[in-house]
Amino acid sequence: MKCAEARKFLRLYLDSELDTKTSLEIEQHLESCPECAGLFEAEKKFDQRLDRFLRHGRATPAIWKKIERQIAPARLPHVKALWPVALAASLIITLSAFLFARSRTLDLASAVEECHSAYVHQITTPEFSGSVPRQIAQQFGGRLDADAFAYRPSEPAFTSSGARLCHVEGVPVALILGHCAETPVSMIVLKKSELDHFPQIKRKLESGDPIACSRSGRYQFAARFLDDHVICMVGDEPRPMLEGLLKTVRRADG
């Protein structure tokens, strides 16, 4: 790919609107062309600054409580039968409030962002390569297994630098650290049974989405089920690239 063509696709590339093949061609061009790489980097910084400005602000709980109170079922039952409904409604509201509170604090995408950020800033480094050392396996406490450390993307552009055991919101996870081209990518693997701690992602994956995507801070996030595990990819990669990488994940022994 030549400079003019790469630049023609600049915005589509940064907005993750390109197919995986063209994205890869652009990546390859950027590796060999410092001028284009500088241009893309400047534009990415512009995006980050603009996004920070646009996304600044929080939800106002009082407004949303008021709105949610006005959302009522389309049909109301007869007054005589109202008390069991009121009881059920209060239970549902309590349960919803509980789930709502948890979904705000326990979100897998934002939880694993810290892991990846620590890797990018070299605060976290791999502990081992190959099979899981016994002293680490002893820390699983029945909530993780050695298989979680056996997954790798089969995509040739991905190189692994090793793995380590981590805890995300108290959940033990396998953290596989690597690079795709020269960009750091973290793969986080946890048991499906631990997904109750992350209801947002659980709902999305169980609703039939083969891949759940999100953006957390500056990183893209993608997750999918594989065997008895949840595989997550986090990186500063365009979303199609990360999804493409995630689709190639296989168990090393399978």
Add this chain to the structure above:
Amino acid sequence: MEPEEQRVRFLDLLQPIERDLENYSRRMVCDRRDFEDALQNAVLRAFRAFDRYREGASFRAWMFKILTNEIFAINRKRGRVGHAEIAVELEEMEQFTGLEFASDATLSWDSLADALDEELLAALQTLNQSERAVLLMRGIGDLRYREISECLGIPLGSVTGNLSRARQKMRAAILRSQKRSLL
């Protein structure tokens, strides 16, 4: 689906995007006092039409579409904007090159102070309604170009055109701010 189940399902889908909807509404309305009404009307309208929402489709894009229509209606009532707001452009995506960005490659971002937000806010106000909607749907809603095109009922080329112009104006604001900081 039973009415109560429908209500719970609707709230389940709504809650993760409340912050984005609120940010979008705040920045889209011409009169800041309208943002809460726009949100409330849009959410209630969406709930009443929830049986027409196709499970598996993007709830986020569906909600942004309803909220956008609500905001456009409120803004029209305020008399701040005309009816023919959506500029239909015929540019094709391939016509957009990255060359226009080359002169800004040397922006020194770290030297910019937080006062820049004021400059950006002022620049946002100068965007027409279509440019602002496209920029915010992309920046806050994280919607794909095609989703934005469907939300606004405009061709894909108009999405890229409006987005490109909006970004240019925001970029100009940043450059102005940078020049001031150098004086």
